Amino acid sequence: MTADEVVAELRSGMTIGIGGWGSRRKPMSLVRAILRSPLSDLTIVSYGGPDVGLLLAAGKVKRLVYGFVSLDSTPLEPHFQAARQAGAIEATEWDEGMLQWALYAASLRLPFLPTRAGLGSDVPRLDPGLRTVRSPYPDGEELLAVPALPLDAALIHLNRADAAGNAQFLGPDLYFDDLFAAAATRAYVSCERLVDTADLAAAGFASLRITRWMTAGVIESQNGAHFTSCAPDYDRDEAFQREYVAAAKDPARWREFGERYLSGTEADYQRAVKAQ
Amino acid sequence: MACADAWRGDGELLASPFGAIPSIGARLARATFAPDLLLSDGEAVLVTGNWAVGDEPAGPVEGWVPFRSVFDLAWAGRRHAMMMPSQLDRFGNMNISAIGADFAKPDRALLGMRGAPGNTACHPVSYWVPRHQARVFVPKVDVVSGIGYDKTPGPYGLRLVVTNLAVLDFGGPYNAMRLVSVHPGVAVAEVVANTGFDLVIDGEIPQTRSPEADELRLIREVLDPREARYREVPLG
Numbered sequence: 001m002t003a004d005e006v007v008a009e010l011r012s013g014m015t016i017g018i019g020g021w022g023s024r025r026k027p028m029s030l031v032r033a034i035l036r037s038p039l040s041d042l043t044i045v046s047y048g049g050p051d052v053g054l055l056l057a058a059g060k061v062k063r064l065v066y067g068f069v070s071l072d073s074t075p076l077e078p079h080f081q082a083a084r085q086a087g088a089i090e091a092t093e094w095d096e097g098m099l100q101w102a103l104y105a106a107s108l109r110l111p112f113l114p115t116r117a118g119l120g121s122d123v124p125r126l127d128p129g130l131r132t133v134r135s136p137y138p139d140g141e142e143l144l145a146v147p148a149l150p151l152d153a154a155l156i157h158l159n160r161a162d163a164a165g166n167a168q169f170l171g172p173d174l175y176f177d178d179l180f181a182a183a184a185t186r187a188y189v190s191c192e193r194l195v196d197t198a199d200l201a202a203a204g205f206a207s208l209r210i211t212r213w214m215t216a217g218v219i220e221s222q223n224g225a226h227f228t229s230c231a232p233d234y235d236r237d238e239a240f241q242r243e244y245v246a247a248a249k250d251p252a253r254w255r256e257f258g259e260r261y262l263s264g265t266e267a268d269y270q271r272a273v274k275a276q
Numbered sequence: 277m278a279c280a281d282a283w284r285g286d287g288e289l290l291a292s293p294f295g296a297i298p299s300i301g302a303r304l305a306r307a308t309f310a311p312d313l314l315l316s317d318g319e320a321v322l323v324t325g326n327w328a329v330g331d332e333p334a335g336p337v338e339g340w341v342p343f344r345s346v347f348d349l350a351w352a353g354r355r356h357a358m359m360m361p362s363q364l365d366r367f368g369n370m371n372i373s374a375i376g377a378d379f380a381k382p383d384r385a386l387l388g389m390r391g392a393p394g395n396t397a398c399h400p401v402s403y404w405v406p407r408h409q410a411r412v413f414v415p416k417v418d419v420v421s422g423i424g425y426d427k428t429p430g431p432y433g434l435r436l437v438v439t440n441l442a443v444l445d446f447g448g449p450y451n452a453m454r455l456v457s458v459h460p461g462v463a464v465a466e467v468v469a470n471t472g473f474d475l476v477i478d479g480e481i482p483q484t485r486s487p488e489a490d491e492l493r494l495i496r497e498v499l500d501p502r503e504a505r506y507r508e509v510p511l512g
Contacts, residue, residue: 021343048388066388067388067389067390067391068387068388068389068390069387069388070387070388075387076385076386076387080385081384081385084374084381084382084385085381085382085383085384085385086381087378087380087381091379091380093373093388093389094389095389095390095391095392095393095394096347096389096390096391096394097347097350097351097391097394098393098394100344100347115351115394116351116394116397116398116429117351117391117393117394117397117398118393118394118397119393119397119423119429120393120396120397120420120423120427120428120429120431121389121392121393121396121397121420121421121422121423121427122373122379122419122420122421123389123393125420126379126419172319172320172340172342173319173320173342173343174342174344175342175343176343176344
């Protein structure tokens with residue numbers, strides 16, 4: 001498959017989960033393919049970084065479900081700030097652990113999972129659909145019932161994968177990519193390098209957390225997480241991220257940035273990055 | 277020193293400091309009076325030994341803590357975080373989410389709730405404010421990200437608020453914020469003038485502890501030789 005073929009299987013109005021964390025191992029080539037597509041009115045679920053920023057800047061998002069949006073080395077995401085401050089999206093802002101619970105519940109086909117996180121805070125005030133549940137045991141504790149959040153599709157980027165859709169992380173953290181994949185009707189993996197199945201086990205069984213029953217499609221996308229980090233294959237491109245942040249704060253510069261980097265194909269993008 | 281003393285008595289908890297000075301404080305605490313603290317490299321592993329802020333840790337790795345494990349430690353209560361609030365009120369309600377009356381269209385969008393609701397509900401939390409000002413210490417936060425003592429259920433335990441001027445806790449009536457000590461050279465009146473609500477002030481306010489000679493040596497030579505601390509809080 002190609003990134004554009006993956007995106008052709010998505011529909012406007014879908015709920016789409018995006019793996020990674022902040023500005024780390026984001027499926028950016030698939031996000032860039034969405035930018036090129038006519039998709040709109042998406043509900044995006046993410047431990048948000050520039051994936052969210054780019055989709056917001058392109059007006060692709062109707063509702064955002066998130067615990068934070070950050071570029072890590074730059075704490076605040078400028079497109080996220082602009083979209084929120086313009087009141088341009090429906091913001092479902094939860095504790096970051098609630099997001100994990102919602103995906104985990106969906107992956108297990110449970111209606112909810114209980115937690116103390118969120119109680120007493122403004123999370124339930126700002127999301128009045130949330131309900132509490134009382135423990136049926138002698139403690140009788142009242143807990144927040146985090147509703148399952150099934151995804152129509154999930155997009156994740158891993159270091160290695162095989163053609164069958166088994167995928168492998170080689171960096172320090174899987175993040176919640178397995179939960180995004182398992183919570184989704186269809187999960188799509190992009191990877192730095194497609195390898196033979198026989199080459200997967202050498203890095204250790206614990207790295208094989210995405211298996212083919214979870215995934216509907218796989219593409220090879222070298223440097224596909226750029227400009228986010230994809231350890232150990234590459235670090236975050238901090239210089240490029242700074243350029244992105246500076247451009248995002250100024251409409252004229254953002255148009256230039258779009259023309260230089262986002263107006264063509266993924267191959268054009270990678271060429272423009274190399275020429276930078 | 278208050279940023280080190282905050283971790284005193286924590287035992288085998290994961291110390292999660294946000295900011296340069298809390299990081300120096302947590303590492304100093306482990307190097308001296310709190311040897312059982314667990315410290316992460318800021319990415320995904322627990323490391324032993326001492327290392328300077330801004331550097332990669334040199335000490336051997338003693339455990340793997342991807343974000344999922346940090347969430348588990350947090351909800352299990354085996355963590356003490358020192359977070360940086362954008363707003364904080366007298367009962368310890370804390371905001372890192374958004375500034376402004378209308379959440380749907382805030383004046384300024386910040387990070388988001390992050391883990392603040394769960395952290396404050398489940399484990400000890402302290403706060404670090406590098407610039408003590410009335411814009412941070414507000415009568416009422418715009419968004420409650422971390423919960424204060426006027427909420428039901430209340431926080432697991434809010435320990436200390438450390439600022440560039442003073443140390444505060446929630447030892448006042450109904451767990452209201454109380455002035456514990458002022459740093460050397462700071463007047464109580466200066467703290468009061470930069471706080472947007474009435475602080476509980478009980479009698480004579482002592483001075484914050486200054487570092488001992490061995491602590492000062494550790495800070496200068498090992499934990500912060502390039503003086504990141506003065507970039508966070510410039511010398512008066």
